[in-house]
Amino acid sequence: MTLSASDLVQEARSRIREIAPQQAAAAEGCVLVDVREPAEFQTGHLPGAINIPRGVLEFEVEAHPAVANVADPALARKDRPLLVYCRTGGRAALAADALQRMGFSDVRSIAGGIVAWTEAGLPVHNR
Numbered sequence: 366m367t368l369s370a371s372d373l374v375q376e377a378r379s380r381i382r383e384i385a386p387q388q389a390a391a392a393e394g395c396v397l398v399d400v401r402e403p404a405e406f407q408t409g410h411l412p413g414a415i416n417i418p419r420g421v422l423e424f425e426v427e428a429h430p431a432v433a434n435v436a437d438p439a440l441a442r443k444d445r446p447l448l449v450y451c452r453t454g455g456r457a458a459l460a461a462d463a464l465q466r467m468g469f470s471d472v473r474s475i476a477g478g479i480v481a482w483t484e485a486g487l488p489v490h491n492r
């Protein structure tokens with residue numbers, strides 16, 4: 366049996382936690398991870414977000430300064446709350462699923478991504 370991208374996203378969604386943009390806006394102490402491509406990130410992103418594209422996420426997340434264990438760089442802080450998002454939620458669902466499988470214990474994805482965030486009237490940082 367082969368699966369479509371949509372099937373993969375649905376499967377991931379069954380294993381992850383998604384929260385509404387308003388809940389995400391109220392979340393405190395999370396590392397906010399934009400998993401879109403750098404060019405997308407540059408067109409506007411959530412305030413305070415870091416950009417680790419979906420394609421390199423598994424390879425780079427543990428060493429990112431926002432996640433790394435400074436005292437022992439070999440150990441990422443797997444209990445660090447991570448809040449991931451993309452454009453509409455597909456890539457973020459796959460990203461959240463992968464992060465959980467890597468042992469990150471507090472991962473959430475913003476339902477509907479930055480599109481839903483913007484539609485909810487929440488602020489976007491443009492540079």
Ligand SMILES: O=S(=O)([O-])[S-]
Nearest residue numbers: 452453454455456
């Ligand atoms: O993957 S996506 O939901 O950003 S199009």
